[in-house]
Amino acid sequence: MSQSGVGQHVLLTGANGFVASHILSILIERGYTVTATVRSEAKAKDIIRTHPSWENAVKFVIVADFTSDGPFDDIFRNSGKPFDYVIHTASPLKFQVSDIQKEMIEPAEMGTTQILKAAQHFGGPSLKRFVLLGSAVSVLNSFEDISREGKPYTEKDWNPVTAEQAIARNDTVLGYNVSKTRAEAAAWDFMKKAKPTFDLTVINPDIITGPMIHPIHGPKSINETNHFAIASFIDGTHTQIEGVTFPFYHFVDVRDVARSHVDALKNPAATNHRVLLISGLISPQLVVNIIRENFPSLKDRVPEGNPGQALPSGVCPTGWDTRISQEILANGSHDGKWEYIDLKRSIVDAVNSILSTGILH
């Protein structure tokens, strides 16, 4: 399939994010014309300071608040050349919040429904596809019995978690799961009821790790998942592996996530599909094994754990049946194949990117 984006206009939301920075990089590389949203002028400037060569390749527009009235309408009205595609990535992904409903669920859901409405009303006939960055957390069951492996998840599964459960337990990981599940469900519901002329593809990745190319200003700029899955074993957060658990035990590299989004724009096989993105297993022990083997200078500060025991005691995560998604991904790639970056490369490249910024002393 042709990968060229020359002459095609894409609207990308949340361009300063961990994943969106990689998407933006590929869009520019493939020649797309890009309009990108960020929450402030300062964040747009930050992106260009980090990637000076992108200066004339992307136009920034500001969307500060998804819960305001029609925040995307003017972007579609004033797009100049109409958009051919939308990639919506912006959504809250920080677990340190005090109000799950207001800081997680509402912005995720309203961001998605408001941009879909704007796309339908003002997008015009050139708009062919809306690609939503969803999550595996809207597929898996937050309450699965982690002590025994269940039936593998497929594209047909939906997380039964509710806002009431997340709020009653004041559990922000559950709150995040609700935010992604409700946002994705709202997108499919919109497609069914509003019947817009464009179609929808949702990409559902599990934990995303890998190198960071977004603007970095200190340890807090490390994105949430690279922090809990990798940096927290280097920065002293965890001094031992025993007792450390992850909320989920499968991962995918950020470069595969970005590639899947850009490939999905023109892939006929992706029409109105969910696409599961799962590379393989990840666990605290697997991560520290890779860091200790590949970064001798970090060995003293990274706990050893029990190198032969991949998963925490009592953890048998349910797997994924990704055959349908794999076919869609292969169909969209330049050579008809889809191969994932493995855990070792993802962790090594992530650690190198963390070290190169000099933010962990």
Ligand SMILES: NC(=O)c1ccc[n+]([C@@H]2O[C@H](COP(=O)([O-])OP(=O)(O)OC[C@H]3O[C@@H](n4cnc5c(N)ncnc54)[C@H](OP(=O)(O)O)[C@@H]3O)[C@@H](O)[C@H]2O)c1
């Ligand atoms: N990382 C993962 O493991 C993972 C896995 C599956 C799915 N995802 C999804 O991937 C997307 C990007 O995640 P990421 O890891 O790249 O996280 P990230 O670096 O935190 O990026 C999130 C982006 O969303 C924007 N955003 C957050 N809350 C917002 C709000 N209330 N209003 C407007 N914009 C808001 C952020 O803007 P500011 O920087 O200005 O706050 C940022 O641009 C999210 O939809 C996430 O759910 C991530």
